[in-house]
Amino acid sequence: MAEFLSLAEAVRRTLRDGDTVAFEGFTHLIPHAAAHETIRQGIKDLALIRMTPDIIYDQMIGMGLARKVVFSYAGNPGVGLLRRMRDAIENAYPRAIDTVEHSHSAMAQAYEAGAAGLPLAVFRGYKGADLPKVNPDIRFVTCPFTGEQLAAVPAHRPDVTVIHAQKASRKGDVLIEGIIGVQKEAALAAKRVLVTVEEVVPDFRGLHPNLCILPHWTIDAIAVVPGGAHPSYTHGYYARDNKAYLEWDGISADREAFAAWMRDNVLTVGPEIFAERVKGL
Structure with a gap:
C-alpha cells in the first residue's frame, strides 16, 4: 500500500544493494531525482533495466553503482553517446559492467x-x-x-521499479498522462514500486476514465518531488531542458569533469534543486 515519504526515506526503504532496478520513463517522466538520491545514498551493485538508458544511467554507471545493464537503446537522446557507459564497457572504468541488449x-x-x-x-x-x-x-x-x-x-521481474508521474491522489493512486511508455507494466512487474510525483491532489474526479492510473495497492512509496523528471519533461508541467542534454555530452566525455559535475549537482545537493531548475522553463 502506498505510503507518502520524503524522497530520501522512500529510496532508503525501497532500494537495496544488489537489487535489479528499473528506472523507467519514455522521452518524458524520467525519474532523475530518484536516481540522484540513489547515487547520494551509494546504493551499489545494481542490475539496471530500461528500454532507453540515457543520462541518468550514464551517471549511475559513471559513479560505479551498476554491475549490469539490460536495455534496447543506449544514448544521449538527440545528441550521441553515453560516454560514461562506453568507458565502463571498453575500459572497465570505474568498474566493468555486463550488458544485455534487446530490441x-x-x-x-x-x-x-x-x-x-x-x-x-x-x-x-x-x-x-x-x-x-x-x-x-x-x-x-x-x-x-x-x-x-x-x-x-x-520476463522482466525487477526487485524495484522507479517512475515519475504527474499526480498522486491523497489515497495514493498515481496518474500518468502523456506518453506512457512501459511505466505501468514495469511497476506491475516489480516486487516494490517507488513513485515520485509533481503534486498531490484530493482525487481524480472529472478526469477521463481511460487515463493511466496505478492504484495505491500496487505502490510502496510515493515522494512529492516537483521537477523530479528534469532535465526530461513532464507533460503539462515543464518542457525538456535541451541545453542540459547538449551540455552533458562534454561533461561526460572527461572523467574529471564528470566527477566535478556529480559533486556539484548531485552529491552535495538535495531534491529541492529540481524545483528551482524547472522554474521558467
Whole structure:
C-alpha cells in the first residue's frame, strides 16, 4: 500500500544493494531525482533495466553503482553517446559492467510478461537478426498450435521499479498522462514500486476514465518531488531542458569533469534543486 515519504526515506526503504532496478520513463517522466538520491545514498551493485538508458544511467554507471545493464537503446537522446557507459564497457572504468541488449519490442514484451506473472515473453521477432548471436537470453520456441517458430525472452521481474508521474491522489493512486511508455507494466512487474510525483491532489474526479492510473495497492512509496523528471519533461508541467542534454555530452566525455559535475549537482545537493531548475522553463 502506498505510503507518502520524503524522497530520501522512500529510496532508503525501497532500494537495496544488489537489487535489479528499473528506472523507467519514455522521452518524458524520467525519474532523475530518484536516481540522484540513489547515487547520494551509494546504493551499489545494481542490475539496471530500461528500454532507453540515457543520462541518468550514464551517471549511475559513471559513479560505479551498476554491475549490469539490460536495455534496447543506449544514448544521449538527440545528441550521441553515453560516454560514461562506453568507458565502463571498453575500459572497465570505474568498474566493468555486463550488458544485455534487446530490441524495443522484446523489452516491452518482457515487462508485460513480468506484469502478468509469466516466466517468459513469446513474440514474433528476431528472425534474421544478429542479436541472438550475442545475447544467449534470446531463444526460439515452436508454437504447439501452429508449428510457427517464435522468439522467447525471460520476463522482466525487477526487485524495484522507479517512475515519475504527474499526480498522486491523497489515497495514493498515481496518474500518468502523456506518453506512457512501459511505466505501468514495469511497476506491475516489480516486487516494490517507488513513485515520485509533481503534486498531490484530493482525487481524480472529472478526469477521463481511460487515463493511466496505478492504484495505491500496487505502490510502496510515493515522494512529492516537483521537477523530479528534469532535465526530461513532464507533460503539462515543464518542457525538456535541451541545453542540459547538449551540455552533458562534454561533461561526460572527461572523467574529471564528470566527477566535478556529480559533486556539484548531485552529491552535495538535495531534491529541492529540481524545483528551482524547472522554474521558467
